[in-house]
Structure formats: structure tokens, C-alpha cells
Amino acid sequence: xxHFIIAILLAGCxxxxxxxxxxxxxxxxxxxxxxxxxxxSLEVEKTIKVGDRxxxxxxxxxxxxxxxxxxxxxxxxxxxxxxxxxxxxxxxGSDPETFAVHPDGNIxxxxxxxxxxxxxxxxxxxxxxEIQVGLEPEGVAxxxxxxxxxxxxESTNMLHVIQVPEHTIIANILVGARPRAAVFNNSGxxxxxxxxISGEVKKIDMTSYEVIAVKKIADEKAKPKDxxxxxxxxxxxxxxxxxxxxxxxxxxxxxxIKGIPVGKRVWGLAMSRDGKRVFxxxxxxxxxxxxxxxxxxxxxxxxxxxxxxxxxxDD
Amino acid sequence: MKTISASDxxxxxxxxxxxxGPHACPRQYRRPPTVRATTAGRPRQxxxxxxxxxxxxxxxxxxxxxxxxxxxxxxxxxxLMLLALTCPDxxxxxxxxxxxxxFAFIGxxxxxxxxxxxxxxxxxxxxxxxxxxxxxxxxxxxxxxxxIDPAGFIAIIVAANADALQxxxxxxxxxxxxxxxxxxxxxxxxxxxNLLHVxxxxxxxxxxxxxxxxxxxxxxxxxxxxxxxxxxFAARDLNKRFRKGFARPMDQYAWAGWAAxxxxxxxxxxxxxxxxxxxxxxxxxxxxxxxxxxxxxxFRDTGQLRQLLLISNAAGELVGEAPVRGVVKPDAxxxxxxxSCYTKGTSG
Numbered sequence: 001x002x003h004f005i006i007a008i009l010l011a012g013c014x015x016x017x018x019x020x021x022x023x024x025x026x027x028x029x030x031x032x033x034x035x036x037x038x039x040x041s042l043e044v045e046k047t048i049k050v051g052d053r054x055x056x057x058x059x060x061x062x063x064x065x066x067x068x069x070x071x072x073x074x075x076x077x078x079x080x081x082x083x084x085x086x087x088x089x090x091x092x093g094s095d096p097e098t099f100a101v102h103p104d105g106n107i108x109x110x111x112x113x114x115x116x117x118x119x120x121x122x123x124x125x126x127x128x129x130e131i132q133v134g135l136e137p138e139g140v141a142x143x144x145x146x147x148x149x150x151x152x153x154e155s156t157n158m159l160h161v162i163q164v165p166e167h168t169i170i171a172n173i174l175v176g177a178r179p180r181a182a183v184f185n186n187s188g189x190x191x192x193x194x195x196x197i198s199g200e201v202k203k204i205d206m207t208s209y210e211v212i213a214v215k216k217i218a219d220e221k222a223k224p225k226d227x228x229x230x231x232x233x234x235x236x237x238x239x240x241x242x243x244x245x246x247x248x249x250x251x252x253x254x255x256x257i258k259g260i261p262v263g264k265r266v267w268g269l270a271m272s273r274d275g276k277r278v279f280x281x282x283x284x285x286x287x288x289x290x291x292x293x294x295x296x297x298x299x300x301x302x303x304x305x306x307x308x309x310x311x312x313x314d315d
Numbered sequence: 316m317k318t319i320s321a322s323d324x325x326x327x328x329x330x331x332x333x334x335x336g337p338h339a340c341p342r343q344y345r346r347p348p349t350v351r352a353t354t355a356g357r358p359r360q361x362x363x364x365x366x367x368x369x370x371x372x373x374x375x376x377x378x379x380x381x382x383x384x385x386x387x388x389x390x391x392x393x394x395l396m397l398l399a400l401t402c403p404d405x406x407x408x409x410x411x412x413x414x415x416x417x418f419a420f421i422g423x424x425x426x427x428x429x430x431x432x433x434x435x436x437x438x439x440x441x442x443x444x445x446x447x448x449x450x451x452x453x454x455x456x457x458x459x460x461x462x463i464d465p466a467g468f469i470a471i472i473v474a475a476n477a478d479a480l481q482x483x484x485x486x487x488x489x490x491x492x493x494x495x496x497x498x499x500x501x502x503x504x505x506x507x508x509n510l511l512h513v514x515x516x517x518x519x520x521x522x523x524x525x526x527x528x529x530x531x532x533x534x535x536x537x538x539x540x541x542x543x544x545x546x547x548f549a550a551r552d553l554n555k556r557f558r559k560g561f562a563r564p565m566d567q568y569a570w571a572g573w574a575a576x577x578x579x580x581x582x583x584x585x586x587x588x589x590x591x592x593x594x595x596x597x598x599x600x601x602x603x604x605x606x607x608x609x610x611x612x613x614f615r616d617t618g619q620l621r622q623l624l625l626i627s628n629a630a631g632e633l634v635g636e637a638p639v640r641g642v643v644k645p646d647a648x649x650x651x652x653x654x655s656c657y658t659k660g661t662s663g
Contacts, residue, residue, distance in 0.1 A: 112552065115441070134445060135438060136552050154549060155607070156442045157581065172445035174585055177605035178549075197605040220646065 020063055020315045021081060024270070024279055026288055027054040027068060028305025034068065035288075035304040036084065039272075039315065042290055042300050048084060050077045056109075057310040058101040060122065066314070067107060067122060069096040076107065078122060081314055090125025093118050098181075100140040100149070102164070108149050110137035117151045117160075119167065129167040133160045139181035143188035148206065150191060152179035159193055161209065171209040176200040181226045185233055185251075192236055192251070194224035201227065201238055203254060215254040219243045225267045230293060231275025237291075239266045239280060246280060246289075248296055260296055262289040270311040281308035414447065416583050417467055418576060420454045421483055422474030428495045429454075430561045431569030432472055435576025437560070446584050450576070460486050469583065469591055472575045474568065477502055484510045491579070491595040495571035503617040506656040509595055512619045513571040513578075515540045519652030523624040523637030526650070530639055535629035540567035542625040542633045548609035570606075574620075578604040578612075610648065616656045621648045 022039035027050075034054060036046040052072030059066055065087070066079040075089040076096060092099075092109055093116075099109040106128060107120045117137055119129040134156025141150040149162040152175075159179060161171040176198030184191050184206070191204045199222055203213040217224060223241035229251060230237070236249040244266060245259040263282025270279045271293075278291040281304075288308060290300040420432055432452065439450040455463055457479040463486065471487045473480050474496040484492045484507050492510050494502065498517040502510065515538075523538035543554055543564030557565040557573070565573075579594065581604065588594045604612040608623040615621060626635040643650040 113555070134442060135556075136549055155438070155552065155605070156445070157605070158442070158445060160445070169445070174446060177581075177603055177611065197609075197611050198603050199611065 023081075023314045024288070025057055025066060025312050025314065026279075026281060026304050026308045027057045027310045028286075028307060029053055029055055029283075029309040030307040031305035033305050034079075035308070037288065037302060037304075039313065042302060044302060044304065046084065047305065048079065048086075050079070050086065051075065051089070055309045056096065056098045057312045058099060058107070059312055059314055060101060061103055061105055063314060065122065066312070067099070067101065069099055069109070071095050071097055076109075076120065076122065076125075088125070090120065090122070092120055093127075098138055098140050100142045102142050102149075103144075103146040108140050108142065108151075110140050110151055112136050112138065115153070117149075117162065131160075131162055131167055131169065133169070134158050134172075139179065139193070141182040141184055141191065143184045143206075144186055145188055148184075148188065150182045150184075150193070152182055152193065154178045154180065154196075157195075159191075159204070161206070173204060173209050173211065175202050175211065176214075180224065183227050183229050183236075185229060192227055192229065194227045194238060196223045196225065196241070199224060201236065201249060201254065203251075213254045215249055215256075217243075217247055218256070219245075219247075219259070222247065226269040228269045228271050228278070231271070235293075235296075237269055237271070237278055239269050241265060241267065244282075246278070246291065258296055260289075260291060260298060262291075262298060263287040263301065268308070268310045270313050272313055273315045279311045279313065281311050283307045283309065414449070414589070416448060416450050416469045416580070416589075418450065418452050418579070419463060419468045419471045419487075420452055420474070421457055421460060421463075421471065421479065422496070423457075424454060426474055426496070426568060427563065427566050428474035428568040428572040430563065431495070431557070431565070431572025431574075432474075432576055433572075434557050434560055434569070435573040435580070438556075438573075439576055439580030442580065442584060448580070448584055450580055463487075465490060465591075469589075469594055470575075470579045472572065473497075474572065480510065481507070487591075489595070490591040491598050493575040493579070495575050496568050500653065503619050503653050504656075506617050508599075508618075510618045511595075511598060511614055512617075513575045514567060515622065515624060516619055516652045519619070519624060522651045523626065523639070526637050526639035526642045527626045527635060529642045530635075536634070537627050537631075538624045538637060539627065540622065540624060541565060541570035542627060544633045545608075545625055548607055550607050553607045574604070574606050578602060578606075610646075615649070615654065617653055619652060623648065624651060 024037040026035040032052050034048040035044055038045045050068050051070035054068050055071050056069035066081050068077045070077050076092045077089045078087045080087050093111040094113040096109050097112055099107050101107055107122050109118050115135050117131045117133050118127055120127055133151050134153025136154040137151050138154045139152040147164055151160045159173040160169050163170045176195030178195055178197040180194045180196045182191050182193040189206050191206050193202050199217045201215045202211050205212045222243035225239040225241050227238050234251055236251045238247040240247050244264050245261045247259055248257040250257055262280050263285030265283035266280050267283050268281035276293055280289045286306055288302045288304050289298045292299045436450050436452050443449050457475045460482050465487050470491045472493045473483050477497045477499045480494050480497050494512045495514050500516050500518045503516050520538040524536050527536045554565050582597050599614055602613040606612045624637040628634045638647045638650050
């Protein structure tokens with residue numbers, strides 16, 4: 001009996017550092033649920049209800065919990081990645097949309113209605129800090145070392161660089177109209193940011209905070225949204241919105257490598273940890289496209305819920 | 316003529332409304348009541364976090380903050396300190412740390428265009444806190460146009476009739492004169508080089524309505540440059556901000572007033588423009604403006620801003636957008652109104 005209890009306790013301990021399930025999670029903004037996709041078969045495994053208008057999605061650094069911004073509920077829902085059960089919800093300010101999870105486990109959220117970014121401890125649901133930024137804050141990106149956070153403010157047309165743990169703004173960078181999303185490189189000395197209305201992707205030197213390169217997307221319909229960097233840092237993947245394609249740019253020269261046709265109104269992107277696959281959410285089509293990054297071709301299209309918004313991989 | 320300087324009485328007596336602060340900021344309008352109320356009521360983390368202008372946060376900011384708390388606690392302070400505490404932008408501008416950009420507004424202060432302009436000034440100053448700029452507004456009546464000294468203004472915003480607009484165009488011949496209320500087609504046909512029409516022309520509105528009626532024959536429809544229920548392209552956010560600040564729905568004149576300031580302040584911030592002529596040239600040739608209508612906006616050679624229009628029904632409810640999809644291509648904004656000064660035989 002004693003050994004049995006110890007075994008259970010040990011099992012409990014091991015559960016803390018959970019083995020990755022290799023599942024893909026997608027928030028569906030209009031069907032108010034999350035689609036769970038099996039990473040090996042690429043088939044839909046399950047659908048989870050979370051509340052009204054789920055959008056931003058992320059995973060805790062230890063891989064134990066899934067976080068979902070439930071916009072209409074003004075809350076973050078916390079789901080156990082092992083059991084896929086809803087554990088709890090906590091208040092996360094007005095209309096939480098996009099967030100990023102810091103390596104220390106805290107969540108950085110843009111609160112669009114309030115022109116601020118806020119920091120929450122998801123374990124307690126307590127708000128740790130609030131940073132006033134420009135109008136309509138949207139994208140949140142965290143440097144790999146966790147020392148800097150970029151928040152884009154869409155109507156003030158700026159990237160605000162926030163220092164952690166002080167939570168002070170140390171730089172404000174004017175970029176093209178309606179900056180939407182940003183991503184750091186692995187060493188954190190460069191960042192890339194998309195501007196939806198000006199149709200641009202900008203490369204920023206994060207030591208001088210200067211814009212060092214600008215790529216205007218030729219396709220007029222392209223409203224660049226999410227952006228990610230390939231594992232080897234040679235390619236940028238940009239969600240082209242109404243252009244219905246992923247725009248692949250050379251991360252060094254910023255020249256166009258190719259366009260990958262995906263579903264309609266592509267918004268969200270996620271890359272597998274090994275860098276071999278990119279998943280896209282295609283809002284109007286209600287699908288997720290799976291791209292093989294070797295030759296940058298779509299290898300599968302998966303039907304999910306209505307208006308898929310965000311995507312994250314538990315790997 | 317009404318000019319505003321530091322020694323003048325507060326111009327915007329309604330902003331902030333009585334009760335939200337110890338007194339109104341002098342010189343010019345700085346903040347709308349909502350933001351002010353938030354700041355005054357909850358002076359927290361956010362203030363030291365929001366670095367005004369420069370790359371490094373000002374070390375004095377936190378001190379100001381604590382003093383503010385004391386002020387709220389009822390501690391009497393000198394008039395100057397009061398000013399610095401309750402009008403932080405004023406304190407910074409007064410210290411000469413910021414570049415001040417001045418707008419002239421010609422028109423009626425009770426119209427919605429004026430509220431739109433004020434919303435624009437507020438948002439420009441919000442950006443200015445991060446970029447080191449400050450913006451002020453100086454109001455004149457239409458009858459005083461010929462008495463206004465053009466020196467010192469970056470741009471002129473006019474919410475008046477066609478005659479007054481043309482008069483302003485002649486008076487401020489090196490400035491961008493931004494029309495936010497006159498729909499007259501004749502103004503667009505004359506293609507005066509410094510008149511920029513942010514408000515749509517009558518012909519644009521008529522064309523939008525005609526396109527809608529091709530899709531819905533016999534329907535009752537009205538076209539406008541804005542609608543208070545428009546939500547796409549973050550229009551929802553702008554409508555919400557405006558309603559919160561001014562307790563009235565945003566109409567097309569308010570939108571045009573907001574847009575006139577925003578496109579100018581954004582150009583000033585990006586290009587560091589200080590001369591009115593350079594600004595005029597930039598607006599005419601190099602503008603890339605997000606008017607929260609989904610398009611990257613710029614001006615035609617007629618001086619008219621290319622833009623999406625909104626269609627409402629007899630009950631005033633928003634029913635559609637023009638260019639009307641299915642009738643013309645969705646991005647064919649030049650299907651609305653006179654496309655160019657050089658178009659021959661265009662009527663209206």
C-alpha cells in the first residue's frame with residue numbers, strides 16, 4: 001500500500017513535466033470552441049467548448065497547461081493539457097485578444113479597448129503589472145531570453161519595447177500603418193513586424209531600435225497579419241490575410257521566396273518545435289493548412305470550426 | 316479672432332467637465348475627459364511605464380506621481396505644481412522638451428467636425444507622448460479668415476461652406492487646407508492645389524447610392540463617409556472611443572475631422588516635417604493613411620481623399636459598403652466620384 005501511494009505520488013511528480021502530446025490546438029472565434037488535432041495523423045481528435053469568442057492561445061513553459069483568451073468573457077481559460085479538462089478561468093481585463101507566454105510562466109496580454117498591456121500570473125490569476133501603450137494594442141512578442149516584450153499598437157502605429165522585469169517602456173518605434181504582429185530572432189537582436197494597412201514587413205535592429213529593412217508586399221490584397229521565423233532563421237512566414245496565401249520571405253534580404261496558397265483569410269501561424277511544419281488558420285474557409293517547410297508546400301488541409309483564429313502546438 | 320496662448324483662459328471649458336479635475340488645462344485641449352478621469356482616479360503603474368517621447372523613461376515621473384496622490388489626498392500645492400501635475404503634457408511642452416505642432420481650425424465649435432478634430436488631437440498627443448511631439452488646436456470663426464496670421468500653423472482644418480473654404484485656400488496658400496464638411500463637387504473640379512477634401516464629394520455619395528440601387532432596386536438608401544455602427548477594420552474601436560469621449564455618435568464630419576488631424580500628425584511624426592509646404596507635398600504625393608476603413612488611403616489629383624463609403628437604409632441602419640461588391644470590384648474606390656482632374660467629359 002505504501003509503495004502504491006509512493007508510486008502515485010511519483011506519477012504525480014512526473015505529470016508536472018508532462019510529455020508533449022504532439023497535439024495541435026486551434027481556437028474557433030465563431031463556433032466558440034477549440035479544435036484538437038492529432039499531430040501524427042493530422043486528424044481532428046476532439047472539440048472543446050471554452051466560452052464566447054476564443055482567440056489568443058498559448059501553452060505554459062512546462063507544457064502542463066493550455067491558455068485561451070475568451071474575449072467575450074474577458075477571461076483566460078486554463079485547460080489541463082493531459083486531461084483536456086477546463087481547470088479554471090481568470091479575469092484578464094477588457095476584451096483580451098492576443099497574448100504571449102513568458103519563459104517565467106507569466107502571460108502578457110494586449111487589452112485593445114484600454115490602450116494598455118497587462119501581465120498576469122496564470123497560477124493565481126493575479127494581475128502583476130499594467131503598462132500604458134498606444135491605441136488598439138494588438139500583437140505581443142517576447143524575446144527568447146525573456147528580457148524584452150514588444151507590443152504593437154495598431155492605431156498609434158508603433159512597436160513599444162517593454163523591459164522585463166521592470167515593465168517600463170524603453171523604446172517606441174514608428175512603423176507602417178496598423179502594426180499587427182512581431183517576432184524576435186533566436187538571439188533577440190532582431191525583430192520582424194507586420195503592418196496590415198501599409199502592407200509591409202519591417203526588420204528592426206533591437207539593439208538600436210532602428211528599422212533596418214522594409215518589404216512592401218506586392219499583392220495589393222495582402223494584409224500581413226501573423227509572422228514567424230523558420231528554425232534556421234533563414235525564412236519568414238507571413239500570413240497574407242485576404243491574399244489567401246502565406247508569403248515566404250528571405251529573412252536576410254527580405255526578398256520574396258514564394259507564395260503558398262492556403263485557405264481564405266489566413267491569420268494565425270504556428271511552427272512545430274523541430275521547424276518542419278507550419279500550421280495556418282484560414283478564417284473564412286474554416287480550415288487549417290499544414291505546410292511542410294522543406295519545400296514549402298501544403299501537405300494537408302484540415303476542416304476545423306468557424307473562423308479559426310489562433311493555433312498552438314504542444315510539442 | 317480667437318487665439319490661444321498660455322496666458323489665456325481655458326478654451327475648452329467642457330473638457331474636462333467640471334468635477335473630473337481641479338481645473339482645466341490651459342492653452343489648448345490636451346486630453347478628453349475619459350482618459351483624464353482614468354489617470355486622475357487611478358494613478359498607478361501605467362504612468363511610469365509610459366515613457367513620454369524619449370527612449371529612456373524620465374526619472375522624475377514617479378515623483379510626479381506620488382505628488383499627484385498627495386494632491387488627491389487634499390494637499391494644497393502651488394499653482395505651478397498644480398499645472399504640472401494635472402496637465403503633464405503642458406509641463407513637458409512648457410519645458411521645451413517637445414516639438415509643438417499647431418493646427419488651425421476654422422468653423423463652428425458646436426458641430427461634430429470639431430469634436431472629431433479634438434479626438435484627433437487627443438490621439439496625436441497620445442502618440443506624441445511616445446514620439447516626442449505635442450499638438451495643439453487653435454480655433455477661429457469663418458468670418459475672421461483674412462485676419463489669421465498663417466505663420467506657425469502646420470495645417471488648416473476647415474469645417475465651413477465652400478466659399479469660406481476657398482477663401483482659406485487663398486489665405487493659406489502654402490498650407491494644406493483640409494476640408495472636413497463641404498461636399499460641393501465644384502470644389503473638386505477646380506483642383507486647387509492646396510485644398511484637400513477629406514469629406515466625400517456629393518458625386519461620390521451619389522455614385523455609392525447608385526451602385527447600391529443596382530443591387531437593391533427600389534430600396535431607400537443613403538451614402539455617407541462614416542457610420543456609427545460600422546465595426547470592420549477596427550472602426551468599432553474608433554466609434555467606441557469617440558462615443559466615450561463626446562457622448563455622441565461619430566458621423567462623417569466627426570470622422571473627417573479626426574482623419575484630417577490623424578493623417579497630418581502621423582505624417583509629422585514619421586517624416587519629422589515642420590514646414591507646411593513640405594507637409595502639403597507629402598499629403599498629396601506620399602500619403603499612406605489608415606482611416607480605420609480598411610484601405611491604405613491617399614488623395615486623388617482632384618484633392619479628394621479616396622475612401623470607402625457606407626450605406627444606410629431608411630431607418631438609418633448600416634446595410635452595406637461602397638464600392639458595392641458585385642456591382643464593381645471591391646477595391647474600385649475610383650468608381651465613386653470624379654476620379655481625376657484630367658478626366659474629360661465627366662459631369663458632376
